[in-house]
Structures are given as C-alpha cells and as structure tokens.
Amino acid sequence: MGNNLSICLLDDEPIVGDRLRPELENDGYEVEVFTDSASAMRRVGERCFDIVITDLKMEGADGMAFLELVTERCPASQVLVITGYATIETAREAFVKGAYDFIAKPFRISEIREAVRKARAKLGKKTVQ
Amino acid sequence: MAPVKGGTRGFLRWLLPWGKGDEIPFSEIFGRFQSILQKNTTAMEIIADMGSKLGGEFIFDKKYLTDSVRQVGEAVRAGAYDLNFITGNKHLEVYDVLENLSMELEMELAGKIVVRERHHIYRLDQIAENLDDVVGLKAYNLSRLARMPQVNVPPGFVVGIAGFRAYLAYNNLFEKIAGLLQECAVGHRGQESASQAIRLAILGGDIPPDLRREILSAAEAVCGGAPERSYFSVRSSALGEDGDLSFAGIHDTVLNVPFRELLSNYKKVLASLYSPASLAYRLGKRLLPMEMAMPVLYQVMVDSRVAGVVYTLDPVDPLRQECLISASWGLGSTVVEGAEAVDTYRVARQAPHVLLERRIGHKASMLAPMAVGPLQEVADARRDQPCLGEAEVGELTALALSLERFFKRPLDIEWSLDQEGRLWVLQARSLGAQKSGRARSRELKGRLADHAVLLKDQGVIAYRGIGAGPVCLVDEGDDLSQVPVGAVLVAHYSSPWLAKAIPRASAVLTDVGSTTGHMATVAREFRVPAIVDTGSATKALRPGQEVTVDAERNVVYLGRIEELLHHQLLEAASFETTYEFQLLRRLLRKISPLTLTDPESPEFSARRCQTLHDVIRFVHEKAVQALVEVGKSPWNIQRRGGKRLKSSLPLDLVIIDVGGGLEPEALPKHQITPDQIASMPMLALWEGLNSPDAWSTEPVPVDFKGLMASLTRTRPAQLDGADTGLNLAVVGSNYLNLSLRVGYHFTVVDAYLGPMPNYNYVYFRFMGGVTDISRRSRRAALLATILEESSFKVEMNGDLVVARIKKMSQERTRELLVLLGRLIGFARQLDVLMKDDAAIEVYFSQFMAQPKERQGENLGHGE
Numbered sequence: 005m006g007n008n009l010s011i012c013l014l015d016d017e018p019i020v021g022d023r024l025r026p027e028l029e030n031d032g033y034e035v036e037v038f039t040d041s042a043s044a045m046r047r048v049g050e051r052c053f054d055i056v057i058t059d060l061k062m063e064g065a066d067g068m069a070f071l072e073l074v075t076e077r078c079p080a081s082q083v084l085v086i087t088g089y090a091t092i093e094t095a096r097e098a099f100v101k102g103a104y105d106f107i108a109k110p111f112r113i114s115e116i117r118e119a120v121r122k123a124r125a126k127l128g129k130k131t132v133q
Numbered sequence: 134m135a136p137v138k139g140g141t142r143g144f145l146r147w148l149l150p151w152g153k154g155d156e157i158p159f160s161e162i163f164g165r166f167q168s169i170l171q172k173n174t175t176a177m178e179i180i181a182d183m184g185s186k187l188g189g190e191f192i193f194d195k196k197y198l199t200d201s202v203r204q205v206g207e208a209v210r211a212g213a214y215d216l217n218f219i220t221g222n223k224h225l226e227v228y229d230v231l232e233n234l235s236m237e238l239e240m241e242l243a244g245k246i247v248v249r250e251r252h253h254i255y256r257l258d259q260i261a262e263n264l265d266d267v268v269g270l271k272a273y274n275l276s277r278l279a280r281m282p283q284v285n286v287p288p289g290f291v292v293g294i295a296g297f298r299a300y301l302a303y304n305n306l307f308e309k310i311a312g313l314l315q316e317c318a319v320g321h322r323g324q325e326s327a328s329q330a331i332r333l334a335i336l337g338g339d340i341p342p343d344l345r346r347e348i349l350s351a352a353e354a355v356c357g358g359a360p361e362r363s364y365f366s367v368r369s370s371a372l373g374e375d376g377d378l379s380f381a382g383i384h385d386t387v388l389n390v391p392f393r394e395l396l397s398n399y400k401k402v403l404a405s406l407y408s409p410a411s412l413a414y415r416l417g418k419r420l421l422p423m424e425m426a427m428p429v430l431y432q433v434m435v436d437s438r439v440a441g442v443v444y445t446l447d448p449v450d451p452l453r454q455e456c457l458i459s460a461s462w463g464l465g466s467t468v469v470e471g472a473e474a475v476d477t478y479r480v481a482r483q484a485p486h487v488l489l490e491r492r493i494g495h496k497a498s499m500l501a502p503m504a505v506g507p508l509q510e511v512a513d514a515r516r517d518q519p520c521l522g523e524a525e526v527g528e529l530t531a532l533a534l535s536l537e538r539f540f541k542r543p544l545d546i547e548w549s550l551d552q553e554g555r556l557w558v559l560q561a562r563s564l565g566a567q568k569s570g571r572a573r574s575r576e577l578k579g580r581l582a583d584h585a586v587l588l589k590d591q592g593v594i595a596y597r598g599i600g601a602g603p604v605c606l607v608d609e610g611d612d613l614s615q616v617p618v619g620a621v622l623v624a625h626y627s628s629p630w631l632a633k634a635i636p637r638a639s640a641v642l643t644d645v646g647s648t649t650g651h652m653a654t655v656a657r658e659f660r661v662p663a664i665v666d667t668g669s670a671t672k673a674l675r676p677g678q679e680v681t682v683d684a685e686r687n688v689v690y691l692g693r694i695e696e697l698l699h700h701q702l703l704e705a706a707s708f709e710t711t712y713e714f715q716l717l718r719r720l721l722r723k724i725s726p727l728t729l730t731d732p733e734s735p736e737f738s739a740r741r742c743q744t745l746h747d748v749i750r751f752v753h754e755k756a757v758q759a760l761v762e763v764g765k766s767p768w769n770i771q772r773r774g775g776k777r778l779k780s781s782l783p784l785d786l787v788i789i790d791v792g793g794g795l796e797p798e799a800l801p802k803h804q805i806t807p808d809q810i811a812s813m814p815m816l817a818l819w820e821g822l823n824s825p826d827a828w829s830t831e832p833v834p835v836d837f838k839g840l841m842a843s844l845t846r847t848r849p850a851q852l853d854g855a856d857t858g859l860n861l862a863v864v865g866s867n868y869l870n871l872s873l874r875v876g877y878h879f880t881v882v883d884a885y886l887g888p889m890p891n892y893n894y895v896y897f898r899f900m901g902g903v904t905d906i907s908r909r910s911r912r913a914a915l916l917a918t919i920l921e922e923s924s925f926k927v928e929m930n931g932d933l934v935v936a937r938i939k940k941m942s943q944e945r946t947r948e949l950l951v952l953l954g955r956l957i958g959f960a961r962q963l964d965v966l967m968k969d970d971a972a973i974e975v976y977f978s979q980f981m982a983q984p985k986e987r988q989g990e991n992l993g994h995g996e
Contacts, residue, residue, distance in 0.1 A: 017196075019192065019193075019195075019711055019712070019713045020192055020194065021192055023192050023711070024192065024712060032624035044983075075383065086196065088194065088196050109192075109193065109194065109196075110186060110192060110193030110194070110197050111188055111191065111192060112190050112191055112192075112594075112871045113191075113192060114190065114590075114594070114687060116192075119614060120302060
C-alpha cells in the first residue's frame with residue numbers, strides 16, 4: 005500500500021514504546037522508539053521523521069525542548085504530544101510550538117491510530133486502512 | 134419485631150458525638166451522608182477505570198497506577214471520616230483496616246509481592262482461587278486443570294512463596310541477593326557473575342527444620358504411603374513466570390527424584406531462579422523491579438510408557454490448521470531436550486483430528502520412569518516403531534484443544550501415557566509463536582478485503598481480541614441458557630444480566646454501555662472480546678449470521694475469518710505479560726473484589742474488609758443504618774426540618790430535602806403534597822407506588838397458617854399511624870434514599886437518576902415479613918425472579934433480597950424505579966399468599982403481566 009511513513013516515538017516509560025511499536029508497525033509504518041530525550045535528539049540531528057510522537061515530561065531535556073528542536077530541524081514533521089500531565093496550559097504551549105494534536109495518558113491505542121491518520125492526511129498521503 | 138415506639142431519643146443521643154441537647158443538626162448529618170455517597174461514587178469510578186485498563190486497549194504507565202491508587206485511597210478514607218463523624222466515632226477500626234490496605238498497596242507499587250497466605254505447603258488439588266501469587270502460575274494452572282473432569286494431573290504439592298521466603302530468611306540471604314541484583318541492574322556486575330554468586334549462596338544454605346518436616350510429610354501423603362518406592366518430579370513454578378515460551382527451560386525441572394533426594398532438589402530448583410538466562414530475561418522484560426520468588430512443585434512420577442509434547446499450533450507456520458505432537462518412549466525428557474530423534478505427528482485441528490503426517494524417529498535411547506541413572510537403550514524392535522497409534526493421536530489432540538479453549542491461547546503441553554493407557558497432563562504453558570507469524574501479514578490484509586464489513590469504528594473496545602461465531606441476538610427476559618457455546622452475543626444493553634452468558638460466548642457486542650460496566654468486567658475476566666456502545670449492533674447483525682468480531686481494530690466482518698482467529702491466538706497474551714499490566718492486576722486484587730456481601734451477617738465488620746471495595750461497602754451500609762436509626766423518630770425529624778408527605782396512600786412518609794429535591798414553594802412548609810416533589814428518582818418511585826395495582830385493597834384470602842402467623846403481630850391495617858416510624862426519604866434533585874416499612878417489610882432504596890448514565894444507579898434491599906420463614910423465603914424468591922428478569926443484579930440470602938443496577942440510561946433507570954415502586958406495594962401482602970412454591974410462578978406472571986399494559990402509557994409521558 006506504500007504507506008512507509010516514518011515515525012519517531014519518544015517516551016521515558018518503556019511500556020509506551022513496547023506497546024505502540026507493534027501496533028504502528030502492523031499498520032505499515034517504520035517506527036523508531038526512544039526512551040531518553042538525548043538519544044532521540046541525536047537521531048533527529050541525523051534524520052527527519054514524517055511523524056513524531058513525544059511525551060512532554062521526562063528526565064533531562066523535556067518533550068517541549070524536543071518539540072522545539074523537531075519543528076526547527078524538520079519543519080515538515082507532524083508532532084503529536086502525549087503526556088500524563090495534561091493541563092490546558094501545557095496543551096496550549098505545545099500547540100503554539102507546532103504540535104498538531106495532544107493526547108492525555110492513559111490513552112487508547114485507537115486514539116493514537118486516529119491521530120496518526122490525521123497526521124498522514126496533513127502530510128497529503130492517502131488515508132491508511 | 135415490634136414496632137418501635139418512643140425511646141429513640143436516648144438512642145439518638147448515643148448516636149451523636151455531642152452530649153444531651155447538643156445534637157448535630159440534620160442538615161449536617163445528611164450533608165455528611167451525601168458526602169459519603171459522593172466519595173464512594175468517586176472511589177468506585179476510579180476502581181472501574183482501573184478495571185477497564187485490563188482490557189488491553191489502553192496504554193498506561195506506572196504513574197497512572199500510582200496516582201489511581203492514591204486517589205482511590207483518599208476517597209475511601211474521606212468517606213470513613215464522614216462515617217465516624219455521623220456515628221460518633223463508632224467505627225474507628227476502619228482506619229486501621231485502611232492503613233493496612235494502603236501499606237500493602239504501597240508495597241506492591243514498590244515491587245514487593247504481598248500475599249496474606251502464610252502456609253508453606255499447598256496440595257495441588259486444594260489450591261484455592263486467586264492463589265497464583267502464592268504457588269506460581271505453573272502450579273496454579275495445573276491445579277485448575279486438575280479440576281476438569283477429563284484431565285488427569287499427577288498428584289502433588291507446592292512449596293509456596295512463604296516457604297521460599299522462610300528459606301531465604303533462615304539463611305540470611307535477603308540482603309545479599311538484593312545487593313547482588315542491584316549491582317547487576319546498574320551494570321556494576323555481569324549477569325553471569327551475579328547469577329553464580331547468588332546460586333552458590335542458595336545451594337550452600339540449609340532448609341529450615343519445620344519446612345523440611347512439612348515437605349517430607351506432604352510427599353508421604355501424596356505418594357500413598359510408599360515413599361521408598363516413589364519417585365517425584367520437582368519443578369519450578371516461579372512468580373512472574375508468565376507461561377511465555379521464552380521462560381521455558383530457564384528454571385530447572387528435575388525428574389525421577391527418589392524420596393531421599395527431595396530436599397536437596399528443593400535447593401537446586403530454588404537456585405535456578407537466578408540462572409543467567411533468568412536474570413537476562415528479567416532484565417530484558419524490565420521485570421527486575423518486581424520481587425523474584427520461587428514456589429516449587431512436587432509431583433508423583435507417572436509410570437510413563439510414552440511421553441512428549443503437543444503444540445496446539447505449528448509455531449513456525451501458525452496459520453496452518455494443525456497441531457504438532459512429538460513423542461518418545463519412556464519419559465518425555467528426550468523430547469523436551471531435543472537431543473534425540475523422536476516421532477512427530479501432524480494432526481488436523483478440526484475434529485475428527487485426522488492424522489496428516491507422521492515421521493517416525495529412530496529412538497535409540499530413552500529415560501525410563503521410576504529409575505535412577507542415565508538414559509537407557511531402547512530395545513531394537515521398538516526403535517523404529519511408532520510410539521502412538523492413530524486413536525491415541527486423536528485423543529491427545531482433542532484433549533490439547535480442550536485445554537486451549539480453557540486458557541484461550543495456543544499451548545505447549547507436556548503429556549504422558551502410562552502403562553495402562555491413561556493420558557496425563559504434566560504441564561501446560563502458552564505457546565510463543567514466531568515473530569513473523571505475529572504481524573498482520575499482507576495476505577491477511579488481502580483476505581480481510583474479501584469480507585464485507587458490517588460495523589466499523591463504532592463503539593469502544595472493552596476487551597481486545599478476536600472472536601467468531603453465529604450471531605445470537607438476546608433481549609432482556611430471554612433464556613440465556615439457550616445461548617449456544619461459541620456464539621457472538623449481541624444485545625442492546627450492556628446489562629449485568631448478560632454476564633451469565635459471557636463465558637460461553639466467543640465475542641460480545643452491545644448497542645449501549647460502557648467499558649467500566651459490570652458486563653465489561655466479566656468479559657475481561659473470561660477474556661471474551663467485547664465492543665460496547667456500538668449504537669447499532671442489534672440492527673446491523675442478523676440472528677444466525679456467521680461473523681468475525683475484530684476487537685483489536687474495532688471491525689465486525691461478515692463470515693468466519695480463520696486467518697484472523699489464528700492471528701488472535703498468537704497475539705492474545707502479548708499485553709498481559711508487561712510489568713505494568715501485571716502490577717495493575719495485583720493492585721486490583723486488593724482493591725476491587727467485593728467479599729463483604731451480607732450486611733446482616735456477623736461477619737459484616739470493618740475487620741473483615743479485605744479490599745478497598747469492602748471498605749466502601751461497609752461505610753455505605755453503616756451510613757445508611759445510621760440514617761435509618763436517626764429516622765426512627767419522625768417527630769424528631771420533623772421538628773428539625775423534615776416534611777410530612779400528605780397523600781391518598783396509607784403511607785406515612787417524612788421527607789428530608791438535601792438540595793433540589795422539593796419544589797421551592799414547599800420549602801417553608803411542614804406538610805407537602807406529592808406534586809411538590811422535584812427529585813427525579815423520588816418522582817419515578819412515587820409513580821410506581823401510586824399505580825393502581827400496587828395498593829389494591831381487595832381482601833387478601835388468608836389461609837389458616839398464614840393467618841395464625843400474621844395474627845401474632847399487629848395487622849397491616851394499623852400502618853397509617855405515625856407510630857410505625859422508619860418511613861423516611863432523603864431526597865436531592867437526582868438523589869433518593871428511602872427507608873420504608875410497609876407491612877412488615879423493611880425496604881431500602883438508594884438511587885441516583887440523571888442524564889449521565891455513568892452516575893445512575895439503583896440499590897434495593899428488602900427483608901422481613903409477617904409470616905413464617907418459608908413463606909418469606911418464597912416471597913424473596915419471587916422478588917428476586919422479578920428483579921432479575923428486569924435486569925437487576927440480585928443477591929439473595931434467606932428472606933433478604935438485595936438488587937442493584939448501575940450505569941443505565943436515564944429512561945431505563947427511571948423505568949426500573951417505577952417498577953420498584955410497584956413492587957414495594959405489590960409485595961406488601963405477598964408472604965401471606967405464598968402458600969407453596971407454585972405460588973412463585975403464579976404471582977410472577979401476574980406482576981410481569983401488569984406493566985405491559987402500562988408501558989405504552991409510560992413512554993407516552995416519558996421525560
């Protein structure tokens with residue numbers, strides 16, 4: 005079906021990557037998972053991803069800093085923010101900094117799938133089944 | 134029970150925290166009472182939310198668990214505080230119970246396994262429900278299998294987690310092991326080296342004397358009194374060992390152990406808990422923060438002629454509809470170890486299990502049963518002979534598939550055929566399939582495209598998975614015992630009433646409902662894929678139609694898609710093996726089950742509370758009781774703000790408004806009329822109470838026995854005096870708590886009714902009566918039948934009936950309150966009439982016939 009979009013997933017709780025990766029790979033995406041912001045930032049220094057999914061609150065550089073780096077380095081990337089600290093303030097800030105959507109933890113797998121579908125539409129690709 | 138007359142003021146004083154004349158204002162008591170209800174609702178919502186995370190559709194992290202545990206604890210504690218306020222600190226021991234529960238939950242969150250069981254040894258056939266944390270999953274699963282009539286499991290016993298801890302404590306090993314593991318976790322010490330050091334320490338220890346004695350006497354007991362001639366298998370049953378194939382072989386199993394070596398092999402198996410492979414596995418799965426523990430399973434050896442392994446699917450090519458059997462002479466160890474040539478059989482999963490392929494290995498050696506020593510030579514003539522005949526292959530396959538249905542996942546089963554031809558199950562664990570079989574293949578996607586989609590992305594997934602079968606449309610009132618095994622259950626409401634049929638269903642679909650409802654909980658418990666709130670499943674699907682429910686992608690396909698079902702078998706357990714999921718399940722065990730059910734029993738005390746749910750229940754019940762005690766003096770209540778309801782019914786009712794329960798013009802009055810009621814649930818109940826059949830005044834034909842019984846007490850005709858007390862309604866705009874004494878029936882209704890289904894509930898309790906206990910029990914049976922038929926969840930104990938529903942739509946909840954109103958009136962004289970069991974049927978039909986006529990009316994003026 006040719007939907008080989010790339011996804012970068014950053015969350016310091018390994019469970020998020022462990023569970024989301026197979027789901028997204030099953031949908032035909034190429035997925036790279038990171039559990040610390042430093043290595044994710046290093047990777048984004050090397051390449052851009054079509055879609056970036058990131059937690060906000062983490063040890064070290066937090067998701068907001070990562071979000072800034074991504075929007076600066078890879079303006080075409082679609083950034084989806086997931087976080088357990090869902091407040092209006094953080095959501096607003098994430099939107100201002102270029103995120104296209106915001107999902108509060110804990111979330112349903114279908115919510116992520118739906119949000120990724122939206123990102124895909126924004127990138128001008130055909131909707132994934 | 135004589136009616137209560139006066140004398141209640143002393144009681145009331147005792148009830149209140151302040152001295153004589155210094156009573157707590159009622160507004161304060163009812164305020165606290167409402168606060169308790171709110172706190173309990175909050176706590177129950179959090180519990181339900183945590184439960185819904187067991188469905189696999191949510192991704193949650195540890196922080197969610199920590200936060201939820203804290204929030205639910207706070208809500209319950211606040212409710213307990215309010216209870217003590219309104220009862221004058223009568224229930225201080227609730228705080229101790231809560232303190233203990235909180236501590237246990239904290240320990241679980243910190244990775245410790247909290248078990249309340251203290252025994253060292255459990256016989257395999259006597260392991261109670263939910264003891265998998267005590268005996269390990271391997272032994273626990275075997276104990277479940279041993280209960281299935283068609284399965285033979287060799288007798289045995291388990292040295293549980295308390296035995297393991299006793300061993301570590303006796304040899305001062307806790308700190309040493311924790312230190313070495315910590316060094317390993319942070320990378321200061323290699324896994325090999327840590328493993329070596331820990332295993333040496335364990336092997337060098339001594340078994341505590343009492344544990345020694347217990348192991349030996351348990352072994353004597355299971356081997357039938359011939360210990361010198363008996364041999365045992367000694368197997369690991371480690372905690373956290375989730376049955377995944379990747380765990381297989383990590384810990385030790387020792388076969389053919391003679392009686393005198395039982396103790397030394399205990400240490401050997403304990404030490405294997407810390408094998409390099411085990412540490413690597415735990416590090417890889419991030420399980421190291423979870424406490425490690427090794428229950429050990431001892432079983433009597435089977436006198437095995439042939440043994441081996443059966444896979445219920447081919448792990449290399451799981452899409453083939455085939456089971457794989459390997460077999461060898463003697464004990465199965467040559468099969469498990471894979472070192473010798475064995476027979477392999479490929480068999481159709483479909484009955485009658487045709488043998489598709491047979492490869493006979495050249496079996497040169499075998500491990501003989503009941504013998505000490507190395508492998509023995511196999512006699513020349515038997516080396517190239519097949520171990521199993523076709524009939525045995527068929528029998529084995531049928532057994533394996535019945536176990537697969539029980540566990541709902543593909544299995545790897547060790548079996549043995551003894552000299553008499555009896556088939557034994559030695560072990561059953563999940564079969565891990567190859568990665569390539571796991572992903573949804575391109576072919577699978579292609580196959581899916583061939584099937585018509587009946588529903589897509591409608592509703593929410595309550596339990597992930599895939600199920601297929603013929604559609605069985607059910608409606609309230611249907612006989613659920615008629616639901617065929619393997620049907621796809623389709624219903625309009627996610628009513629608790631459906632729960633009965635869920636264990637037999639292959640999937641469940643409902644039009645309305647929530648993932649936190651009782652039905653969803655049952656679906657998760659039985660691992661039945663479920664999608665609720667689809668809006669239109671009952672319309673989109675036709676009875677008898679074969680469908681496949683994909684509760685992973687939220688799609689329902691027309692037809693049975695075997696490829697998808699296979700995919701499910703392979704995928705099923707993946708989310709359940711994560712650390713967070715296991716932790717959630719452990720936490721919920723101390724939070725969610727309700728063990729305190731009968732408020733009339735002497736067991737109903739704070740000290741008996743085993744879970745937070747128990748505490749919630751206890752606080753609720755005691756709060757209601759406190760309120761009823763207060764209500765024993767209507768005069769007192771009226772003096773302090775209660776209002777008497779004036780109506781044509783022979784019912785003296787005092788109403789307390791806690792906010793929005795009465796029309797504003799009624800507020801300054803002492804007496805009000807029914808049209809001044811504003812409380813939604815009270816209005817509904819009143820509609821039922823006020824219906825013509827509820828208060829029929831026809832003379833009741835009393836037979837002699839019933840008459841004698843009722844004559845010994847005041848006649849119901851005297852009920853309209855204020856002296857009966859106890860008739861009290863606490864109302865809010867959406868809330869009702871009613872304590873009613875009609876006839877000699879004591880009724881409690883507690884309800885919330887509003888537009889949000891999640892908040893709606895009705896709790897109904899009914900007991901007491903004017904005649905002898907058998908008539909009262911009959912009446913209770915009748916009420917229970919009517920209530921169950923009307924979708925209530927009902928508990929019965931003697932003449933006590935408790936019924937509840939929750940999370941139903943506003944209209945449905947309202948209808949049920951109207952029904953309760955009618956029922957309260959209807960039941961008034963029933964026990965006198967309940968001469969024999971046949972009467973149950975007669976009055977059931979009579980009652981159920983009535984609403985039909987009125988139902989049209991009700992809908993007519995529905996809100």
